[in-house]
Amino acid sequence: MSLHTAYPRPDKSALLLAVSAMGVVVLASNILVQFAINDWLTWGAITYPFAFLVSELVNRRFGPAQAKRVAWVGFAVAVLASALLAPPRIAAASGLAFACSQMLDISVFDKLRHSHWWRAPLIATVLAACLDTAVFWSIGFAGEDLPWVTWALGDLGVKLALGVCLLLPFRLLMGRANAAPQS
DSSP states (O other), X not given: OOTTOOOOOOOHHHHHHHXXXXXXXXXXXXXXXXXXXXXXXXXXHHHTHHHHHHHHHHHHHHOHHHHHHHHHHHHHHHHHHHHHHXXXXXXXXXXXXXXXXXXXXXXXXXXXXXSOTTHHHHHHHHHHHHHHHHHHHHHHTTTSSSOHXXXXXXXXXXXXXXXXXXXXHHHHHHHHHHHSOOO
């Protein structure tokens, strides 16, 4: 959409819900990434793809400016909480990976928003998940005596699989949001 496209103005409760969801997802992911399921996967890989779902729903309904607002506020809340609950290196890696991948996700989604309903969230999520994985794991774990490369590969595989699985909730929630009364 062009810069002059009018999006519905979100009410404060919609933005608060989106920011809260984003903060919970990122905080949970920062904590859960510290716990391995096996040599290929940590628990954080299962929760993090929901951050893309949140930003894409906000982007679809209210536009990229509101999606960026939610991402930045959710980022601030999550990084502050992560700084208290996760090791500093994990918090820093998460913050940088989150900011980069969310801005990429929002930008790609916005550019593809007029194509088939599934194309924007799928392509945006795939690209953002790849960037997030590369940035997070290389900063958060490089040099550590842990199987972080295999965790990164497992993490990416789960993010991509969940990105596909989250297309159905995206479609269902997108339709519901579009049917919501506007202020």
